[in-house]
Amino acid sequence: xxxxxxxxxxxxxxxxxxxxxxxxxxxxxxxxxxxxxxxxxxxxxxxxxxxxxxxxxxxxxxxxxxxxxxxxxxxxxxxxxxxxxxxxxxxxxxxxxxxxxxxxxxxxxxxxxxxxxxxxxxxxxxxxxxxxxxxxxxxxxxxxxxxxxxxxxxxxxxxxxxxxxxxxxxxxxxxxxxxxxxxxxxxxxxxxxxxxxxxxxxxxxxxxxxxxxxxxxxxxxxxxxxxxxxxxxxxxxxxxxxxxxxxxxxxxxxxxxxxxxxxxxxxxxxxxxxxxxxxxxxxxxxxxxxxxxxxxxxxxxxxxxxxxxxxxxxxxxxx
Amino acid sequence: xxxxxxxxxxxxxxxxxxxxxxxxxxxxxxxxxxxxxxxxxxxxxxxxxxxxxxxxxxxxxxxxxxxxxxxxxxxxxxxxxxxxxxxxxxxxxxxxxxxxxxxxxxxxxxxxxxxxxxxxxxxxxxxxxxxxxxxxxxxxxxxxxxxxxxxxxxxxxxxxxxxxxxxxxxxxxxxxxxxxxxxxxxxxxxxxxxxxxxxxxxxxxxxxxxxxxxxxxxxxxxxxxxxxxxxxxxxxxxxxxxxxxxxxxxxxxxxxxxxxxxxxxxxxxxxxxxxxxxxxxxxxxxxxxxxxxxxxxxxxxxxxxxxxxxxxxxxxxxxxxxxxxxx
Numbered sequence: 118x119x120x121x122x123x124x125x126x127x128x129x130x131x132x133x134x135x136x137x138x139x140x141x142x143x144x145x146x147x148x149x150x151x152x153x154x155x156x157x158x159x160x161x162x163x164x165x166x167x168x169x170x171x172x173x174x175x176x177x178x179x180x181x182x183x184x185x186x187x188x189x190x191x192x193x194x195x196x197x198x199x200x201x202x203x204x205x206x207x208x209x210x211x212x213x214x215x216x217x218x219x220x221x222x223x224x225x226x227x228x229x230x231x232x233x234x235x236x237x238x239x240x241x242x243x244x245x246x247x248x249x250x251x252x253x254x255x256x257x258x259x260x261x262x263x264x265x266x267x268x269x270x271x272x273x274x275x276x277x278x279x280x281x282x283x284x285x286x287x288x289x290x291x292x293x294x295x296x297x298x299x300x301x302x303x304x305x306x307x308x309x310x311x312x313x314x315x316x317x318x319x320x321x322x323x324x325x326x327x328x329x330x331x332x333x334x335x336x337x338x339x340x341x342x343x344x345x346x347x348x349x350x351x352x353x354x355x356x357x358x359x360x361x362x363x364x365x366x367x368x369x370x371x372x373x374x375x376x377x378x379x380x381x382x383x384x385x386x387x388x389x390x391x392x393x394x395x396x397x398x399x400x401x402x403x404x405x406x407x408x409x410x411x412x413x414x415x416x417x418x419x420x421x422x423x424x425x426x427x428x429x430x431x432x433x434x435x436x
Numbered sequence: 437x438x439x440x441x442x443x444x445x446x447x448x449x450x451x452x453x454x455x456x457x458x459x460x461x462x463x464x465x466x467x468x469x470x471x472x473x474x475x476x477x478x479x480x481x482x483x484x485x486x487x488x489x490x491x492x493x494x495x496x497x498x499x500x501x502x503x504x505x506x507x508x509x510x511x512x513x514x515x516x517x518x519x520x521x522x523x524x525x526x527x528x529x530x531x532x533x534x535x536x537x538x539x540x541x542x543x544x545x546x547x548x549x550x551x552x553x554x555x556x557x558x559x560x561x562x563x564x565x566x567x568x569x570x571x572x573x574x575x576x577x578x579x580x581x582x583x584x585x586x587x588x589x590x591x592x593x594x595x596x597x598x599x600x601x602x603x604x605x606x607x608x609x610x611x612x613x614x615x616x617x618x619x620x621x622x623x624x625x626x627x628x629x630x631x632x633x634x635x636x637x638x639x640x641x642x643x644x645x646x647x648x649x650x651x652x653x654x655x656x657x658x659x660x661x662x663x664x665x666x667x668x669x670x671x672x673x674x675x676x677x678x679x680x681x682x683x684x685x686x687x688x689x690x691x692x693x694x695x696x697x698x699x700x701x702x703x704x705x706x707x708x709x710x711x712x713x714x715x716x717x718x719x720x721x722x723x724x725x726x727x728x729x730x731x732x733x734x735x736x737x738x739x740x741x742x743x744x745x746x747x748x749x750x751x752x753x754x755x756x757x758x759x760x761x762x763x
Contacts, residue, residue, distance in 0.1 A: 184560070231745070231749075235746060235748075235749035235752070236752060236761055237746070237749055238699045240504070241690075241748075242745060244741070244745075245690075245738065245742040246742070247686075247738075248734070248737060248738030248741050248742070249735065249739060250738075251734050251738060252732075252734040252735025252737065252739070253735060255735065256732060259731060260731055317762045318759065321762050322759075327762075366564050366567075369561070370565070379560060409576075410579075411572040411575035411579070412572065413572070414568045414571050415568070415569050415576075417568050417572075418565040418566060418569035418572065419565075419569060421561070422551060422557070422565045422566070425555075425557050425561060426555050426557065
């Protein structure tokens with residue numbers, strides 16, 4: 118799987134995901150022409166950027182065959198620490214973004230160490246890290262949404278548009294995405310991530326530095342989740358309790374809809390891009406169509422199941 | 437004979453550890469409670485613990501097959517909303533309502549099972565998606581919190597027996613004796629453990645894999661709906677709260693781990709998960725009696741969870757060959 122063959126021809130899962138995006142848009146345009154307008158699409162891409170940055174980290178961890186359940190509160194840590202740093206004065210304001218991302222990286226390192234060194238299941242380690250991050254933030258903020266607002270730089274990245282009307286958030290996602298593609302396909306780190314996802318034992322026996330790669334992958338994921346939180350805080354100009362909660366499941370769903378195997382070792386970044394756009398469009402169009410909230414949840418779930426049944430099925434025992 | 441006991445001890449190490457930790461914590465709690473151990477203290481503690489304990493049992497069944505059910509919390513919320521509509525009125529209609537709620541819970545579990553077995557999708561993504569569907573259904577039933585429940589039934593289940601013993605603990609005991617033990621001893625129960633240990637080996641040995649998974653997921657849905665019923669009995673109303681569903685799902689995984697059930701499947705017991713859940717709940721109560729500021733409670737809970745999770749790495753000390761690390 119993957120490797121040389123997939124580089125030459127298009128992964129069917131990615132083609133399916135992009136096909137579904139077109140389908141969603143066509144169905145939406147039957148309802149209203151404005152779904153095809155450049156303004157609407159650009160706006161959606163901007164909203165998708167936040168999920169895109171977070172899903173990039175989720176994807177790297179899933180490629181390892183692990184899962185990161187610490188997304189909700191690492192996102193909140195990113196948002197809250199960056200806004201808190203903004204309140205520390207001019208130096209803090211300048212360092213707001215690095216501080217937010219740095220806190221996420223530290224939490225990611227803890228998760229990675231638990232998985233790589235203590236050999237614990239990532240599901241519980243990241244769950245515990247999520248609980249600790251929540252505890253730290255509740256103590257830090259006093260349980261209320263913090264009053265500190267985001268720095269101008271954060272607002273610039275999340276809401277501005279400098280380049281020909283293209284939103285800065287989209288540019289940020291493009292840069293993060295390009296870096297992820299380079300990292301995953303052109304570096305030893307990336308090849309090791311895929312190798313570990315396929316069979317960690319074989320990767321270890323081949324002399325790959327599996328421990329360091331796992332820790333680094335979790336640190337990157339933590340940093341990206343926190344960066345997502347920084348952007349979200351810039352977008353809303355404030356951080357909030359539970360601001361990361363709506364991002365855990367969509368991030369995982371986007372990665373899986375993009376054809377990345379939840380068991381690890383297989384998937385490419387283009388699929389994740391498609392998955393993120395698809396989920397964002399689906400959520401947006403369903404809410405614009407004024408379908409009631411319960412209907413949105415049901416359709417959302419049914420579409421994910423239906424799409425995965427089409428192309429995301431596992432192998433039979435007899436195969 | 438002593439070999440049997442040693443084997444039994446090793447098999448139930450996780451459960452016994454959870455039991456001991458819970459007893460120690462609860463003793464500490466009661467010793468420091470201003471009112472000591474009276475019927476009311478026990479009743480409140482039991483009612484709080486029972487909901488999570490039942491959800492943890494539900495999670496255990498799926499985890500034993502080496503799957504994971506991220507929809508348990510949402511099935512619980514759905515059952516809560518449904519119960520606030522139909523578990524009302526005369527004793528007969530309330531009873532029928534209870535049966536209907538349990539039936540819907542089992543149906544939710546069966547849908548998960550069908551998608552996992554015949555759709556061959558991974559349990560984790562399947563239950564993320566079905567969880568959204570079940571939550572949507574709950575929201576349709578209860579767009580705003582409200583509703584009612586048969587008060588006599590609710591008070592009977594959440595009250596005290598003979599003014600002393602919390603009824604909810606009896607319910608928990610009944611679930612263990614009437615659901616868990618028969619399941620554990622049945623052919624299907626053994627098949628569930630076999631599937632969780634090694635699905636390929638189970639398949640090669642002719643173990644009924646599909647039936648095992650179907651029963652595990654369906655029973656899990658049934659138990660989750662029972663937890664939802666209990667929520668209704670405690671709150672006298674229904675609420676489609678996504679936060680509640682998500683929290684209970686995550687806590688159920690924590691309880692399962694604290695209870696010594698292996699997330700890789702094939703090892704552990706629902707009894708351990710029950711004590712894991714009760715232990716997790718007691719942590720919060722402990723902070724209360726020691727006058728720790730409520731603000732520090734989540735951090736303390738997280739730290740305890742982290743410490744308990746790290747205990748799992750003690751097995752590394754016994755490993756002689758580094759390759760065993762990479763299973």
